[in-house]
Amino acid sequence: MRLTACARNYTxxxxxxxxxxxxxFFGEHFMGRxxxxxxxxxxxxxxxxxxxxLLVLFIIAHMLGNLLMFAGxxxxxxxxxxxxxxxxxxxxxxxxxxxxxxxxxxxxLRLWRMNQAARPQAYAVSESTMVTYAGRxxxxxxxxxxxxxxxxxxxxxxxxxxxxxxxxxxxxxxxxVYRMVVLGFGNTAVSGVYLVSxxxxxxxxxxxxxxxxxxxxxxNPSYNPLIKRLGPWSGVIVAVGFMAIPLAVLAGVLK
Amino acid sequence: xxLTLRVWRQKDGQSTGSLETYQxxxxxxxxxxxxxxxxxxxxxxxxxxxxxxxxxxxxxxxxGACSLVINGKAHGGFSGTTTCQLHMRKFNDGDTxxxxxxxxxxxxxxxxxxxxxxxxxxxxxxxxxxSANTGGAPDGNAVPIPKPxxxxxxxxxxxxxxxxxxxxxxxxxxxLFVAAKVSHLAHLPQGVPERGQRVLSMVARMDEEGFGxxxxxxxxxxxxxxxISISHIAKMNREFIRATVRGE
Numbered sequence: 001m002r003l004t005a006c007a008r009n010y011t012x013x014x015x016x017x018x019x020x021x022x023x024x025f026f027g028e029h030f031m032g033r034x035x036x037x038x039x040x041x042x043x044x045x046x047x048x049x050x051x052x053x054l055l056v057l058f059i060i061a062h063m064l065g066n067l068l069m070f071a072g073x074x075x076x077x078x079x080x081x082x083x084x085x086x087x088x089x090x091x092x093x094x095x096x097x098x099x100x101x102x103x104x105x106x107x108x109l110r111l112w113r114m115n116q117a118a119r120p121q122a123y124a125v126s127e128s129t130m131v132t133y134a135g136r137x138x139x140x141x142x143x144x145x146x147x148x149x150x151x152x153x154x155x156x157x158x159x160x161x162x163x164x165x166x167x168x169x170x171x172x173x174x175x176x177v178y179r180m181v182v183l184g185f186g187n188t189a190v191s192g193v194y195l196v197s198x199x200x201x202x203x204x205x206x207x208x209x210x211x212x213x214x215x216x217x218x219x220n221p222s223y224n225p226l227i228k229r230l231g232p233w234s235g236v237i238v239a240v241g242f243m244a245i246p247l248a249v250l251a252g253v254l255k
Numbered sequence: 256x257x258l259t260l261r262v263w264r265q266k267d268g269q270s271t272g273s274l275e276t277y278q279x280x281x282x283x284x285x286x287x288x289x290x291x292x293x294x295x296x297x298x299x300x301x302x303x304x305x306x307x308x309x310x311x312x313x314x315x316x317x318x319g320a321c322s323l324v325i326n327g328k329a330h331g332g333f334s335g336t337t338t339c340q341l342h343m344r345k346f347n348d349g350d351t352x353x354x355x356x357x358x359x360x361x362x363x364x365x366x367x368x369x370x371x372x373x374x375x376x377x378x379x380x381x382x383x384x385x386s387a388n389t390g391g392a393p394d395g396n397a398v399p400i401p402k403p404x405x406x407x408x409x410x411x412x413x414x415x416x417x418x419x420x421x422x423x424x425x426x427x428x429x430x431l432f433v434a435a436k437v438s439h440l441a442h443l444p445q446g447v448p449e450r451g452q453r454v455l456s457m458v459a460r461m462d463e464e465g466f467g468x469x470x471x472x473x474x475x476x477x478x479x480x481x482x483i484s485i486s487h488i489a490k491m492n493r494e495f496i497r498a499t500v501r502g503e
Contacts, residue, residue, distance in 0.1 A: 033502075041430075041468045042458055042495040111468045118427030118467030120360050124261075124274055125353040127327030130474045131425060138470070211471040217496060219489030 041114070044107040049212035051104035056209060056234065058097060059201075063241040069254055070244075073178035077170050080177040105146065112139050134207040134235075141204040148197035156184065185249035194246045202239030206232045256282040256343060259351040260295060262307055265364050268371075272364065274353070284344035288331065289314060289321060291343055292354075308367040316340040316480065319415030322422070323368055324355040329419035329478040337417065337480040357422035361429070361464045374464040375416050375432060381460035382453035383436040385445050404442045411439035413481040420475035420483075426467030431475040433461050434491035435483050441494050451503035454494040 037043035065083075068075045083090060134141075154160040162184065168176040185191045210231030213219065218227070248254045257280045265272025279295050286294070289311050296306035312320035321338040325331040331341045346352065354368065362370040400408075412435075420431035437454050440446030446453070469488060476485045 037499055040458060040495075041462050041466075042492055043499065045468060046492065046496060111470075114462075115426035115428070115467035115470070118360050118465055119358060119425065121358050123324060123327055123355055123358055124263075125324075125327035125355070127332065128425065128472075128474055129328075129332065129477045131472045135470060135472050136425070207471075214471045214485065214489050215469075215492060217489045217491075217493030219486045 038103075038107065041111070044111055045215040047103055047107050048111070049215040051100045051107075052208055052212045054097075054100045055104060056205065058100075059205075059238055063238060066245055067241060069178065069181060070248070073170060073176070076178040076181075077172075077174045077176060081174045084175075105142070108139060108142060132207065134203045135211075138204055138207050141200045144200050145197060145204055148193070148200070151193065152197075155190070156180065181245065182249055182254055185246040188250065191246040191250055195243050198239045198242040201242070202235035204235070205238055206235030209234045256280075256284060256346070256348045258282055258291075258346070258349070261351065261353040262368070263355045263364075264307070264367055265356075266366065268363055268365055272367075274355075282343055284342065286343045287314070287339055288323070288325065288341040288343065289339050308365075308369050310369050311339060314339040317415060319417035322357050322370065322417060322419070324357065324422060326353055329357070329423040330417075330480045332478055335480060335482050337415075340480075357418050359418075359421045359427035359429075359466065361427070361466050362418060362421065370418075372416075372418050374466070375418060375429070377464065378429070378433060378457055378460045379416075379436065382449065382456040383440070384449075385440060386448055387445075398444050400443060408439050408442035411435045411442070411483065411487050414439075414479075414483050415481055417480060419478050419480060421466055423474050423478035424467065424469075425472065425474065426470055428469050428475075429461055429464075429466040430469045430488050430491070431479060431483055431485065433457050434485075434487040437494055438487040438490040441490065450494065451498035451501060454491060455498050455503060458491075458495060 038047055065079055068079050086093075151161075155162065156165070159165040165180045165184070166175075168179045168183075170176040170179075185194070208231065210227055213223075213227045213230075245254065257278070260277040260279055261274045262277060263272050264275045277295060277299075279291070279298070282291050282294065289309070292307060292309055299306050310320045310322055312318045314321075316337040316339060319337075321330075323330065323338045325338065325341070330336060330338045331345070333341060333345060356362075356364050356368045357370045357372075359370075361374040362372055365371050414432060414435035416432060418429070418432070421427055421429040424430075437457060440453060441450055471485075473485050476483065
């Protein structure tokens with residue numbers, strides 16, 4: 001370690017015995033401790049990784065549900081009805097998902113602000129050898145996917161953009177999700193927004209999924225080649241899986 | 256060799272600096288980068304101008320005093336090479352070389368290319384030490400340490416604390432430095448008594464100093480003159496999670 005002559009800059013060695021004792025992670029100060037961990041740089045990174053895993057699992061489940069479109073109207077509408085019939089459980093899942101989203105986005109924005117402050121002056125000549133486009137733009141792609149998610153909810157969940165979607169019912173009186181999707185993606189501009197957003201989501205995952213392993217401390221020469229590929233592959237699979245539906249509607253495969 | 260140097264000149268911490276251009280001729284390819292700057296300074300002094308201030312000490316790549324971002328890369332960006340070990344034969348006659356100081360809010364510029372790196376000293380003071388009892392020296396081999404652990408600790412201990420990681424990180428994050436220190440001591444039995452408190456205190460100090468956060472680009476690993484691996488950052492993250500879950 002390099003030592004400097006600036007003795008005035010030295011602080012006294014820390015007295016750890018003065019640190020307040022907390023009775024374990026699940027002790028009485030759980031929420032206070034949780035908040036403190038989230039304040040820390042590594043704590044926030046771990047929170048990003050854990051919420052990231054939950055969001056990826058949600059995205060994969062969502063994608064698999066969407067792919068039922070290829071199984072026809074019966075399978076799609078029955079699946080949608082099954083989800084709606086969960087009732088209270090559905091709300092628990094929705095609120096849980098919202099909390100996970102908020103922790104992920106909140107931590108991301110806090111970390112981003114700290115990172116901006118840590119490098120106030122840019123280099124006149126900047127040469128990066130390792131920084132990828134997906135890694136560099138992960139905050140931007142995240143925010144754009146967030147904006148897309150808001151539009152997506154207004155479009156297919158709340159029907160704010162297309163109130164007529166609420167009136168679609170199939171022969172058994174179920175909400176006709178299949179028709180709604182075919183009608184919705186029949187609009188080229190709407191399909192375009194979905195297609196571009198899924199490419200952005202794929203870019204986001206291609207850095208994020210690989211990155212979350214490192215944040216959780218999982219770095220081992222035996223698994224690293226797999227972890228390195230997992231991000232880009234999950235990005236491609238998720239993007240292609242979601243894009244298949246608007247593309248199939250535009251191509252006339254789904255009608 | 257004839258070179259065009261673009262060097263960051265800044266009078267002191269309060270002034271705003273700028274890049275100044277100098278023409279340097281007669282550079283021998285076997286000179287180190289710092290010797291090239293020495294020659295430039297001698298000529299500046301002869302012309303009655305203020306020489307360029309830069310940090311240096313051992314000039315054999317082990318002290319961590321030299322710094323410099325050369326053409327946008329910390330220490331010039333050659334694998335396992337500090338600026339003092341970087342030779343002019345790596346450049347071509349007629350090249351334009353841009354030299355800037357480390358840029359990070361926790362490394363304020365003191366003068367020209369010299370930055371204040373005492374933030375690293377304060378991080379070390381927060382926990383980068385072990386408790387050693389006084390008395391008779393224990394036998395060297397009395398404490399068995401598995402070979403892989405000894406190797407991992409030695410790899411981490413190679414860190415010279417130069418700050419290239421924080422300088423090259425797009426987020427100004429010092430995590431590779433802190434991780435090297437945490438990982439070094441966490442791999443050895445001598446570091447066990449303070450294991451949990453060490454990582455929590457050093458990370459807290461790192462945050463207080465205003466360093467950024469890791470976004471897993473691994474730019475630091477590529478620029479580190481001691482080739483410290485980001486696997487040590489993963490180790491630090493594990494240590495942090497362990498200490499937090501144990502409620503330390």
